[in-house]
Amino acid sequence: MLVSRSIGRDFSRALALSLALAGSSAHALVFSFQGSFNTDDQRATYTFSLAAAGNVSAATFSYNGGTNGNGTVVPQGGFAPVLALFDGAGNQVAGNVGSANTCGISFCWDAAFSHPGALPGLYTLVLSQDGNNPLGQLADGYSMTGQPHYTAQYLGGSNPNATFVQIDGSQRTGRWALDVTVPAGVSVVPEPAGAALLLAGLACLAAVRRRG
Numbered sequence: 001m002l003v004s005r006s007i008g009r010d011f012s013r014a015l016a017l018s019l020a021l022a023g024s025s026a027h028a029l030v031f032s033f034q035g036s037f038n039t040d041d042q043r044a045t046y047t048f049s050l051a052a053a054g055n056v057s058a059a060t061f062s063y064n065g066g067t068n069g070n071g072t073v074v075p076q077g078g079f080a081p082v083l084a085l086f087d088g089a090g091n092q093v094a095g096n097v098g099s100a101n102t103c104g105i106s107f108c109w110d111a112a113f114s115h116p117g118a119l120p121g122l123y124t125l126v127l128s129q130d131g132n133n134p135l136g137q138l139a140d141g142y143s144m145t146g147q148p149h150y151t152a153q154y155l156g157g158s159n160p161n162a163t164f165v166q167i168d169g170s171q172r173t174g175r176w177a178l179d180v181t182v183p184a185g186v187s188v189v190p191e192p193a194g195a196a197l198l199l200a201g202l203a204c205l206a207a208v209r210r211r212g
Helices: 011-024 150-155
Strands: 028-036 044-050 054-060 081-087 092-097 112-118 121-129 175-183 204-209
Touching: 028 044, 044 175, 054 081, 054 121, 081 112, 081 175, 092 112, 121 175
Parallel strands: none
Antiparallel strands: 028 175, 028 204, 044 121, 054 112, 054 175, 081 092, 081 121
């Protein structure tokens, strides 16, 4: 079953905390990224470094749609995402599985997390599709690497080469949208496109939030 709850949190609480941290931080920067995967096993990977302890949060908007930190309206219809944050030693320190989140009785499968007081050092943030989860440390890789059509193959359907098939059999798209909130002075940088398909996701600085 592709619905993993191993690192899931309640989405509404995580997103609320994420926004609260961004709004209350004296110099919080919000970076907005968008892109599109071509196959199920692709990942978008970002790195940044904290010189001092600070708050880090992330949220996706592509499954349900919404307005990102850059003010861009993102259409709904994307796949259910997984977010995982790793420290410089490759240990996962935060994350969220979109399919662990619900809104009433309907699917509400965007992902969000907040990591208050992140220690100084290098961090790597990875976005993947539901079911393509970290195997442990960052160096251990992901569970569905090399399986570009795993959603169709594991969930059935008439076309075994389909991609972005949801657990109920419905068809989603490969589009994703991600906001990352970090302390001032920090740049969130996509890894090279060849390493993780990044680059449909062009980063732009969305907002600088300051106390009034």
